[in-house]
Amino acid sequence: MLGKMLVFVSHLTRILFSLEFLCCCFLFFLLFRRKISIPLKAGFVLVFLLLSSPISSWVIWKQERQFKPLKEIPSSAQAILVLGSGGVPEPELSIYQRLDASALQRTLEGIRIWNMNPEKLLVFSSEGRKGYPSHAAMYAEVAKELGVPSDRIFLLEQGITTETEALDFITHLPEVKEIVLVTSALHLSRATRIFEVLGIHVTPAPAEFVVKVHPGGSRITWFPSFNALNKWNSLIHEWVGMAWIEVRVLLGLFPTPTAENLHYE
Numbered sequence: 001m002l003g004k005m006l007v008f009v010s011h012l013t014r015i016l017f018s019l020e021f022l023c024c025c026f027l028f029f030l031l032f033r034r035k036i037s038i039p040l041k042a043g044f045v046l047v048f049l050l051l052s053s054p055i056s057s058w059v060i061w062k063q064e065r066q067f068k069p070l071k072e073i074p075s076s077a078q079a080i081l082v083l084g085s086g087g088v089p090e091p092e093l094s095i096y097q098r099l100d101a102s103a104l105q106r107t108l109e110g111i112r113i114w115n116m117n118p119e120k121l122l123v124f125s126s127e128g129r130k131g132y133p134s135h136a137a138m139y140a141e142v143a144k145e146l147g148v149p150s151d152r153i154f155l156l157e158q159g160i161t162t163e164t165e166a167l168d169f170i171t172h173l174p175e176v177k178e179i180v181l182v183t184s185a186l187h188l189s190r191a192t193r194i195f196e197v198l199g200i201h202v203t204p205a206p207a208e209f210v211v212k213v214h215p216g217g218s219r220i221t222w223f224p225s226f227n228a229l230n231k232w233n234s235l236i237h238e239w240v241g242m243a244w245i246e247v248r249v250l251l252g253l254f255p256t257p258t259a260e261n262l263h264y265e
Helices: 002-016 019-031 038-050 053-064 101-116 135-145 162-172 185-197 226-251
Strands: 079-082 121-125 153-156 178-183 201-206
Touching (some): 038 053, 053 226, 079 101, 101 121, 101 178, 121 135, 153 162
Parallel strands (some): 079 178, 121 153, 178 201
16 A cells, blocks of 8 residues: 555656746636637647547557568568667777667667577668768677677768668668668658658668557546657657658659769769
8 A cells, every 4th residue: 555655656756846847837817817719718628638648649650550560571582681779989888888779779679689599680771970980880889799690790981871871771781672661650751651652662660669559558638748749749740750751652753872962072
């Protein structure tokens, strides 16, 4: 009983002393003022709903669960490509700590998939900051630490965006026409579309899931959270990015590999 009470108090204080709670109080103060117009009140309600975790989480869950973790590699796949996410080559940190959360999950998933068939080529991509180790090189260090031999690793170090990573890939590995593509689940639809437009057949391999569902059920709270805003931002980024791809494909403006669009020096 005491344990449950302490948990309740912990959750309550976390809510009461949060910036979200203060914003909620201000929102409801404005909402129930008589001088506020009905359209403005409707706007406040919409903001409240958008900042509620269940809605954004459900939308992300629907998009992410189009893909299931890869259990086997198609025999026709010629390489495993891990797309870049981020990292900082700070010398004092371990090779794992240098990667951001998404990059680490992508790298580890790429290694897990490679272990299914060690004969496949494991490709890491992403440039990083000029004059410093590339993101791809940092991911490769983790792979080597976990037993992937250097001769099974290939680095692509000139891609900055997903599109330029794809262009970098087909420039350096033009003979590869079928790959396992490893990236975050939310990003996978757009990334797959880019590679397929460029003539690469993709087996999608989701690495990072933003929304995870506990077997015992989820603790759903409608209390607004700025984390929900981050989720909407990620969703909109993917939706707009996908729309932009389709517009350029329709108009015949989608890029092809050149030194200019790969930022070669």
